[in-house]
Amino acid sequence: MTATATAGHIPPGHRMRRPCFRAPSIIPGFGLTFGLSLTWLCLIVLIPLSAVFIKTAGMGWDHFSSVALSERAIAAYRLSFGASLGAAFINAVFGLMIAWILVRYDFVGKRVVNALVDLPFALPTAVAGIAFTSLYADNGWIGQYLEPLGIKVAFTQFGVVITLVFIGLPFVVRSVEPVLADIGKDVEEASASLGATRAQTFRRVILPAILPALLTGFALAFARGVGEYGSVIFIAGNMPYETEIAPLLIITQLEQYDYAGATAIATVMLIASFSLLLLINLLQAWSRRRTVD
Secondary structure, three states, X not given: OOHHHHOOOOOOOOOOXXXXXXXXXXXXXXXXXXXXXXXXXXXXXXXXXXXXXXXXXXXXXXXXXXXXXXXXXXXXXXXXXXXXXXXXXXXXXXXHHHHHHHHHOOOOOHHHHHHHHOHHHHOOHHHHHHHHHHHHOOOOOOHHHHHHHOOOOOOOHHHHHHHHHHHHHHHHHHHHHHHHHHOOHHHHHHHHHOOOOHHHHHHHHHHHHHHHHHHHHHHHHHHHXXXXXXXXXXXXXXXXXXXXXXXXXXXXXXXXXXXHHHHHHHHHHHHHHHHHHHHHHHHHHHHHXXXXX
C-alpha cells in the first residue's frame, strides 16, 4: 500500500467501491414468499380475468356491440354504476359521522351500535334484499306510510340505492375509524387554542388527515355496490331499461347459454370499474402526498 493511500488520499482516477450490503428483511425468505404471492395472485386474479378478455376477444365486433353496447345493457350499466356512486357518496357522509361518534364519544349501547355496523358483513345478501322489500313495499311497515305521500321505494331505482347504502356502510366506517382514533383530542384542543372554530378545525386539521382513508372506504363501498346481486334483485323489480342491474343481465345471458355475451358484459363492467377505481386511487395518492407536504 502506498503512502498516499495510507494517508487516506485517493489517487486520481481511482473509484472507491461501496460495500454491498443487503438490508435485512423483517420477514425471512423474501424470494420464496414473493414468488408464492405472485403465483397465488395469478391463479386467483389474473388468470380468471384474462380468461374473460380472451373469451370476449373471440367474438366478433357485431356480436359484442349487439350485446354489451345495446340500449338495454347501457341502461343496466347506468343503474349499476350510478346507484353505486350515489350510495358510496351517502356512505361517505354518514359513515364518517358514525365513525366519529364511535371514536369520540362514550354512550350507553356503544358496543351494540358497533356490532350493528358489521351486520351487513355477516348477513346474507338475499336476507337483506327480502327484508328491505318487505319493509318498503306498498303494504310494508314503512312503505304503507310512504305510499300515500307518493313516495315509492320498492321496485324502483331509489330502492336500489337504499339497499346499496346498507351493503356499503361498514366499508367507510371501518376504514375511517382507526385513522380517527389515531388523531387524539389534543389536536382539536390545540387547534381551538389557536383560535380556530370547529368548522375550521374539521376542514383544515381533521379532514386532510382522514381523506385518504375516506377515499378508500368510498372506493370499497363503490366496488361492492357495482357487483352486488343478491340483495338488489329482490327490491329492484328487474324491469328492463328501468330497474335491471348489470349483474342480472349477465345471469340472463348465462340462462340463454350465451356465454360470450355474458363475458362481453362482464368485460365492459370490468374495464369501467377498474378505470373508476384507478381514478380514486390516484386521488387518494395525491391526497396523501399533499398531506405529507
